[in-house]
Amino acid sequence: MAADMAANAPAQQNPQFDFNVVANALVTLGNQGFAYVQNLAVVHPALVAIQQQLTDVQANMGDLRATVGGIQADMGDLRATVDDLRANMNERFDQVDHRLDQIDTRILAEYALYFDELAVDVDVDDTLEETESDVTLAEELNVVVDDPLEDAESVVTLTEELDVEDEDVAEVDASDADVDDADELDMELVLIEALTAEDVADDDDDSLRPISSEKLPNDAVPACLLSLTLLLDLCLQVIEICEAFAAAGACTASEGKV
Structure with missing residues (x-):
C-alpha cells in the first residue's frame, strides 16, 4: 500500500523511496494477521464443540425416530388385537342371543303343552245327557211318590236304595276328583323337574358363561388409539423442527469454520 502511494505520488513531492513507511505498513499487517489467528484459535474449539x-x-434424534417407529408398530399390533377382540366379542354376543332365543322358544313350547294338557274340554253332549237323565230320575221319583203305596216297608226300602246310590255316586265323583288332582300335581312335578334339569344343563354349557367385565368397552378403545396417534404425530413434528435447527446450526458452523 505504501509502495503504491509512493509510486503514484509525484516525483517532486517524494523524490526518494521511504523504507520506514513500508516497514510500518508490514508490521501493522502482521499484527492484524496475528490477532486474526489468535481469535480463530479461540473460536475454533467453540465451533468444534x-x-x-x-x-x-x-x-x-435418530434414536428417538427409531423409538417412535417401534411405538407405531406396537400401536398397529394393538389395533389389530383390539379388532380381533371386538370381532370375538360380537360373535360371542351373537351366540348368546341365539341361545337365549332357543331357550325362550323351548320354554314357550313347554308352557303351551302344559296348558293344553290342563285345559278342560267340556263335552256338550255329555252335559245334555246328564241333564236328561236327571230329569228322567226326577220324573220317576215323582211317579213313585205320587203312586199309592201299599206297604210302608217298600217305601223305606226304596229310600234306602236311593240313598245308597247317591252315596256311591258321591264317592265315585270324589275319587275321580282325587285322581284328577293327583294327575295334575304329578304333571306339575314332572314339568318342574324337566325345567330344572334343562336349567342345570344350560348352566353347564360353555356358551352361556358370562362375559368378563374386564374387557374394554368399544367406545373407549378408539378414543385411546386416537389420542396416542395424535401424540406420535406431535413428536414427529418436534423431531422435524429439531432436525431443521440442527441443519441450520451445522451450516452456520461450517461457514464460520471456512
Missing part, C-alpha cells in the same frame, strides 16, 4: 453437540443431537 458446537458441531459435536449437533452430531449428538442428530444421533439422539
Whole structure:
C-alpha cells in the first residue's frame, strides 16, 4: 500500500523511496494477521464443540425416530388385537342371543303343552245327557211318590236304595276328583323337574358363561388409539423442527469454520 502511494505520488513531492513507511505498513499487517489467528484459535474449539453437540443431537434424534417407529408398530399390533377382540366379542354376543332365543322358544313350547294338557274340554253332549237323565230320575221319583203305596216297608226300602246310590255316586265323583288332582300335581312335578334339569344343563354349557367385565368397552378403545396417534404425530413434528435447527446450526458452523 505504501509502495503504491509512493509510486503514484509525484516525483517532486517524494523524490526518494521511504523504507520506514513500508516497514510500518508490514508490521501493522502482521499484527492484524496475528490477532486474526489468535481469535480463530479461540473460536475454533467453540465451533468444534458446537458441531459435536449437533452430531449428538442428530444421533439422539435418530434414536428417538427409531423409538417412535417401534411405538407405531406396537400401536398397529394393538389395533389389530383390539379388532380381533371386538370381532370375538360380537360373535360371542351373537351366540348368546341365539341361545337365549332357543331357550325362550323351548320354554314357550313347554308352557303351551302344559296348558293344553290342563285345559278342560267340556263335552256338550255329555252335559245334555246328564241333564236328561236327571230329569228322567226326577220324573220317576215323582211317579213313585205320587203312586199309592201299599206297604210302608217298600217305601223305606226304596229310600234306602236311593240313598245308597247317591252315596256311591258321591264317592265315585270324589275319587275321580282325587285322581284328577293327583294327575295334575304329578304333571306339575314332572314339568318342574324337566325345567330344572334343562336349567342345570344350560348352566353347564360353555356358551352361556358370562362375559368378563374386564374387557374394554368399544367406545373407549378408539378414543385411546386416537389420542396416542395424535401424540406420535406431535413428536414427529418436534423431531422435524429439531432436525431443521440442527441443519441450520451445522451450516452456520461450517461457514464460520471456512
